[in-house]
Amino acid sequence: MTDPAPDSAHIVPWQYSPAPVPRELANLRSHYRMFLGGEFVDGDGESLTSINPATEEVLAEVSGASASDVDRAVAAARAAFERSWGPMPGSERAKYLFRIARLIQERGRELAVLETLDNGKPIKESRDVDIPTAAAHFFHHAGWADKLDHAGHGANPRPLGVAGQIIPWNFPLLMLARKIAPALACGNTVVLKPAETTPLTALVFAEICEQAGLPAGVVNIVAGADDIGAEIVAHGGVDKIAFTGSTEVGKRIRRTLAGTGRKPTLELGGKGASIVFDDAPIDQAIEGIVGGVFVNQGQVSCAGSRLLVQESIAEELLDKLHSRVATLRLGDPLDANTDVGAINSATRLDRITELTDAGDSEGARRWTSPCPLPDRGFFFAPTVFSDVQQSMRIAREEIFGPVLSVLTFRTPDEAVAKANNTSYGLSAGIWTEKGSRILWAAQRIRAGAVWANTFNRFDPTAPFGGYRESGFGREGGRAGLEAYLDV
Ligand code: NAP
Numbered sequence: 373m374t375d376p377a378p379d380s381a382h383i384v385p386w387q388y389s390p391a392p393v394p395r396e397l398a399n400l401r402s403h404y405r406m407f408l409g410g411e412f413v414d415g416d417g418e419s420l421t422s423i424n425p426a427t428e429e430v431l432a433e434v435s436g437a438s439a440s441d442v443d444r445a446v447a448a449a450r451a452a453f454e455r456s457w458g459p460m461p462g463s464e465r466a467k468y469l470f471r472i473a474r475l476i477q478e479r480g481r482e483l484a485v486l487e488t489l490d491n492g493k494p495i496k497e498s499r500d501v502d503i504p505t506a507a508a509h510f511f512h513h514a515g516w517a518d519k520l521d522h523a524g525h526g527a528n529p530r531p532l533g534v535a536g537q538i539i540p541w542n543f544p545l546l547m548l549a550r551k552i553a554p555a556l557a558c559g560n561t562v563v564l565k566p567a568e569t570t571p572l573t574a575l576v577f578a579e580i581c582e583q584a585g586l587p588a589g590v591v592n593i594v595a596g597a598d599d600i601g602a603e604i605v606a607h608g609g610v611d612k613i614a615f616t617g618s619t620e621v622g623k624r625i626r627r628t629l630a631g632t633g634r635k636p637t638l639e640l641g642g643k644g645a646s647i648v649f650d651d652a653p654i655d656q657a658i659e660g661i662v663g664g665v666f667v668n669q670g671q672v673s674c675a676g677s678r679l680l681v682q683e684s685i686a687e688e689l690l691d692k693l694h695s696r697v698a699t700l701r702l703g704d705p706l707d708a709n710t711d712v713g714a715i716n717s718a719t720r721l722d723r724i725t726e727l728t729d730a731g732d733s734e735g736a737r738r739w740t741s742p743c744p745l746p747d748r749g750f751f752f753a754p755t756v757f758s759d760v761q762q763s764m765r766i767a768r769e770e771i772f773g774p775v776l777s778v779l780t781f782r783t784p785d786e787a788v789a790k791a792n793n794t795s796y797g798l799s800a801g802i803w804t805e806k807g808s809r810i811l812w813a814a815q816r817i818r819a820g821a822v823w824a825n826t827f828n829r830f831d832p833t834a835p836f837g838g839y840r841e842s843g844f845g846r847e848g849g850r851a852g853l854e855a856y857l858d859v
Contacts, residue, residue: 407578410588452589492714642798797839
């Protein structure tokens with residue numbers, strides 16, 4: 373006799389005692405300053421208020437940059453490029469990168485708690501994924517700094533000069549590392565703008581640069597709103613732009629840079645598909661789907677936010693999926709047991725609500741996890757839409773929240789056609805026991821990353837990037853070096 377298939381009504385979630393990580397580890401200060409030419413200074417722009425999205429309390433005031441601060445930052449970066457960093461042998465640059473990597477590790481607990489306070493993501497994500505991967509980017513690129521001649525980009529590749537880098541709020545320190553580590557390894561200097569809602573770990577990273585003895589002006593961090601990002605993009609003294617963020621802003625940046633000869637790297641939005649074939653190990657696939665869309669509150673550009681499941685197993689999979697998602701613990705991001713933390717801002721929460729309402733009005737079937745929501749803060753319960761049609765907004769637009777849209781298919785060709793029926797092309801997952809089917813599907817799916825029987829695995833050695841409206845250029849690995857070299 374087999375056990376009846378579990379459904380959400382039969383599941384009693386495990387009870388956990390609270391396991392809060394002390395917020396004091398973050399060494400939070402009431403005021404943070406920009407890092408410009410090797411000094412911490414107050415900018416002339418409007419200051420920013422950073423809030424904890426899980427409680428809506430004010431965390432800190434952050435000094436904001438003006439256009440003239442951007443000028444000063446670019447001038448400092450140019451001077452450092454010409455006088456210290458550009459001429460420095462790669463083997464010397466490598467030592468600084470190794471030092472930075474080790475300091476990120478040493479200050480890892482502080483950075484993880486600060487990231488969780490500022491961003492709202494669960495501490496187990498920031499502690500076990502974001503911060504270690506940020507350190508790994510510096511370790512990896514430290515190894516490249518003296519081997520650029522052998523990286524396959526021609527003999528004697530040269531740095532580009534000053535790199536302007538603009539990052540979003542979903543992986544603040546990790547995105548910073550993905551941008552700064554290759555830029556420095558290749559001999560460029562940097563002006564970086566963190567997102568308006570998550571500037572704190574970038575400013576602590578500036579302290580790490582100081583601790584590592586990095587020459588003044590090699591890394592400059594300017595906090596500010598979107599107009600400061602636009603200033604950096606338009607600045608004539610910047611030789612390269614690396615941007616991670618929305619497709620809409622990416623297009624605007626591309627237009628600004630057209631004809632200037634300045635090299636862009638654009639890492640933009642996505643609407644990834646997980647394809648589950650009827651021979652897939654279902655429990656393993658469910659873990660991957662959960663990790664691919666509900667972890668980090670779905671605020672991952674390469675989230676598998678569309679699930680394509682073969683019709684013959686759709687009912688069984690959906691039932692098991694509901695049961696599993698119902699066990700996810702939503703709440704205090706600083707609690708080590710929390711699976712789903714806070715949405716980063718009220719604006720983001722409104723956008724998720726708008727799109728899920730559209731799912732209702734367009735006729736999809738909504739299932740919401742029965743987890744209780746905290747009274748304060750920006751939270752959204754994990755949600756699964758079934759009976760989704762390709763024309764619906766929840767199947768086409770990036771929701772960037774803990775929301776999964778489930779569609780079905782009958783044949784492998786139909787699965788690939790539906791996976792590719794998107795203006796994006798960042799990620800996809802294939803779940804099947806047949807190796808030949810994995811290779812067949814991976815060759816046909818137009819996405820920068822295709823995972824097989826797993827999802828959302830990252831490594832600094834692997835290039836990452838998108839097709840179509842998901843971006844331009846690659847970051848990471850040997851391929852990612854090219855973005856920072858004159859080859
Ligand atoms: P966003 O609005 O495009 O903002 C990203 C960054 O650009 C922020 O620092 C923002 O500043 C700045 N910015 C805004 N307007 C600008 C402009 N006109 N010129 C220059 N900079 C400007 O993106 P988001 O909504 O915050 O971030 C989420 C998006 O990022 C999603 O679409 C997600 O898919 C994408 N993403 C992609 C990847 C990837 O690797 N492909 C990774 C992570 C996220 P403010 O913060 O002040 O607005």
